Amino acid sequence: MELSAPRRPTHIFDEGKFETNLAELKQFKESCGLKILLALKGYNPLHSADLVGQYLDGVAASSLNEARSCAEHYQGEIHTYCPAYDEDTFDELMSYSSHVVFNSHQDLARFADRVPANVKIDIRLNLQHQDMETEVFAGYNPNKPHSRFGITIAEFKPEDIKRYNVSGIHFHALCSQGAADLKSCVATLENKFPELLNQVDRINMGGGHMVCREGYDYQTLAEVVGHLQANYSLDVYIEPSEHVYADVGVLKARVLSLINNEVPIAILNVSAKNHMPDILESPDYNVDIAEGQLGRNEEKHSYIFGGNTCLTGDVIGEYHLEQPLQLDDCITFLDQSPYTLVQCHHFNGVSQPDFIVVDKHGEIKRHRLDDYDRYLTTVIR
Numbered sequence: 001m002e003l004s005a006p007r008r009p010t011h012i013f014d015e016g017k018f019e020t021n022l023a024e025l026k027q028f029k030e031s032c033g034l035k036i037l038l039a040l041k042g043y044n045p046l047h048s049a050d051l052v053g054q055y056l057d058g059v060a061a062s063s064l065n066e067a068r069s070c071a072e073h074y075q076g077e078i079h080t081y082c083p084a085y086d087e088d089t090f091d092e093l094m095s096y097s098s099h100v101v102f103n104s105h106q107d108l109a110r111f112a113d114r115v116p117a118n119v120k121i122d123i124r125l126n127l128q129h130q131d132m133e134t135e136v137f138a139g140y141n142p143n144k145p146h147s148r149f150g151i152t153i154a155e156f157k158p159e160d161i162k163r164y165n166v167s168g169i170h171f172h173a174l175c176s177q178g179a180a181d182l183k184s185c186v187a188t189l190e191n192k193f194p195e196l197l198n199q200v201d202r203i204n205m206g207g208g209h210m211v212c213r214e215g216y217d218y219q220t221l222a223e224v225v226g227h228l229q230a231n232y233s234l235d236v237y238i239e240p241s242e243h244v245y246a247d248v249g250v251l252k253a254r255v256l257s258l259i260n261n262e263v264p265i266a267i268l269n270v271s272a273k274n275h276m277p278d279i280l281e282s283p284d285y286n287v288d289i290a291e292g293q294l295g296r297n298e299e300k301h302s303y304i305f306g307g308n309t310c311l312t313g314d315v316i317g318e319y320h321l322e323q324p325l326q327l328d329d330c331i332t333f334l335d336q337s338p339y340t341l342v343q344c345h346h347f348n349g350v351s352q353p354d355f356i357v358v359d360k361h362g363e364i365k366r367h368r369l370d371d372y373d374r375y376l377t378t379v380i381r
């Protein structure tokens with residue numbers, strides 16, 4: 001198996017780097033008493049579930065399927081949050097969970113008496129906290145006006161806290177942001193819900209933290225955690241997903257065709273639509289490619305990279321390369337584990353990436369091919 005330039009679209013997951021990131025988080029959390037859960041929504045690393053258990057406090061699930069995989073494969077706490085619960089599956093969902101987060105007072109009132117005694121209850125708050133950074137990622141901003149996520153101050157019913165045994169609060173208000181942004185969210189929380197902080201035992205500050213990235217300000221995160229512990233005696237959690245996978249996975253593509261339509265265009269065997277959907281969902285989303293061929297800002301050999309599908313908008317972006325491209329050249333897209341594989345599909349019947357997990361010794365631990373049988377599972381016969 002040629003890992004450096006595979007012929008088929010291939011995702012390579014570097015388990016050694018994943019473990020390094022987990023170890024960094026463990027060291028930090030132990031230094032300040034923070035609890036860290038891995039949110040599985042960005043990527044569910046079932047092939048490395050034992051590692052997650054060794055380093056973190058548990059996992060966060062956002063559906064029945066994720067929660068079941070948590071209960072079957074992961075260690076530690078399982079915090080489940082869905083924007084709305086389905087009465088047909090709620091009891092099964094609870095059988096997998098250690099904590100449940102309600103998005104509204106309506107769901108709390110409907111389901112609280114079906115929560116087993118061993119499952120702790122949180123409510124999700126919507127802080128309506130606006131800042132410059134989240135404006136950039138408007139589609140991902142959970143605080144957007146009219147967002148469906150969490151209870152706003154106008155909807156908040158303090159009497160429900162005791163009535164329904166709520167012992168924790170949850171907010172998820174960041175999107176790829178630093179600890180200073182978190183600090184300002186906590187100030188908003190204290191300003192809007194001052195009494196609530198003294199009535200609960202724990203706070204979960206969601207995901208969106210750029211942990212494991214160079215320059216992340218752990219010192220400020222530790223100060224926020226210390227402040228919540230000292231002033232309100234809270235157990236403090238975060239549940240990041242995306243940045244726990246910082247530099248863990250690459251997507252390898254191959255140049256299938258080189259054409260011109262006023263500008264040079266390379267058609268690849270990977271696609272924005274099928275394999276990197278965030279490119280189409282967010283105008284500000286960029287995918288970098290590995291050094292050697294590139295420099296996104298160098299005005300050398302420019303190409304538009306497009307996918308091998310019928311969708312006109314299936315464009316990965318414009319890239320500037322050191323050398324002119326040749327057929328069969330390999331392009332390595334960086335940082336491709338979170339929010340890619342979980343959203344891959346077989347649009348146009350295009351193959352999903354093959355998937356390879358390389359362990360810390362450089363050995364191939366898993367190799368899953370995407371074949372015709374996998375494609376057939378997506379069509380109705």
Ligand SMILES: Cc1ncc(COP(=O)(O)O)c(C=O)c1O
Pocket residue numbers: 039041042060081172174175176206207208209239240241242243
């Ligand atoms: C409730 C909740 N928790 C955690 C996360 C993980 O966020 P991220 O992947 O940005 O760290 C998300 C992302 O949408 C979320 O909605």
